[in-house]
Amino acid sequence: MADTAMSGSESRGGEDPSLAYGKETPVETAIWRLRSRGCWTDAAALLAPHATEPAAALERAALLIERCLYTEQGWADAEEALRAAEAVAGTDEERGAAACERGYLAYASTLLGVRDRADEARMALGRAAALIGPSATGRPLLDFRRGLIAQNLGDSPQAARAAYRRAHAGATAQGDSLLLSFTWRHLAGLALREGELAEARHGFAESLRIREELGYLVGTAPALTALATTETEPEAGRLRAEARRLFQLLGGVPTWLSAQLTPRAAT
The missing domain is CATH 1.25.40 (Serine Threonine Protein Phosphatase 5, Tetratricopeptide repeat)
Structure with missing residues (x-):
């Protein structure tokens, strides 16, 4: 497959900081340690008992989507987990976060040549933007992902830079180091x-x-x-x-x- 990356830096544009890190609960600490070492399936398994809770369901889906980006495997598992997260989302913020993950999974599928889902990716992130407020916790991540799509699917470095800068400012304000x-x-x-x-x-x-x-x-x-x-x-x-x-x-x-x-x- 042809390299779709920015010159010399991002081979697939595939990395993503969507998941929690540095939380104080033992489970979240264990999830972070597993995730940071590429053990996404094991990390997701820790969340399985809580998969009826919107936050846990979304985090589980995000872990399995990240696995797809790093390993180019596990697409069906990620899709199943994402549908489960979408089903239990109850608030606009939860639905927006699920839409953000939907857009990212579609982006990954397109970028890695699994299936062209570029339109789905754009539509899902557009829906997320309508549901996630400008000052919401999830907005910087959404801006970052919109930058990825602008750069790697839209070949628009100027739009990508603007989105990345918004994400950078938001991450700075929220203290989101990752x-x-x-x-x-x-x-x-x-x-x-x-x-x-x-x-x-x-x-x-x-x-x-x-x-x-x-x-x-x-x-x-x-x-x-x-x-x-x-x-x-x-x-x-x-x-x-x-x-x-x-x-x-x-x-x-x-x-x-x-x-x-x-x-x-x-x-």
């Missing part, structure tokens, strides 16, 4: 495309710093690889080697990173 790691990364990718090397290096470095501080292991190899595109040797080689080590440690996840790491591993 989302900030994604907005830093994607804004840096756009800067790199425009030849703004210093700006790109700063953004990629900030994204990597946050992910390392949070222990977001499954997202660290992509961050290392992205930063390597802005460095010269031997630093670039060191970063790629570390990314390759983590990629192998996680069993080849995310799958879309392989194309960036494998050729360099052979040289």
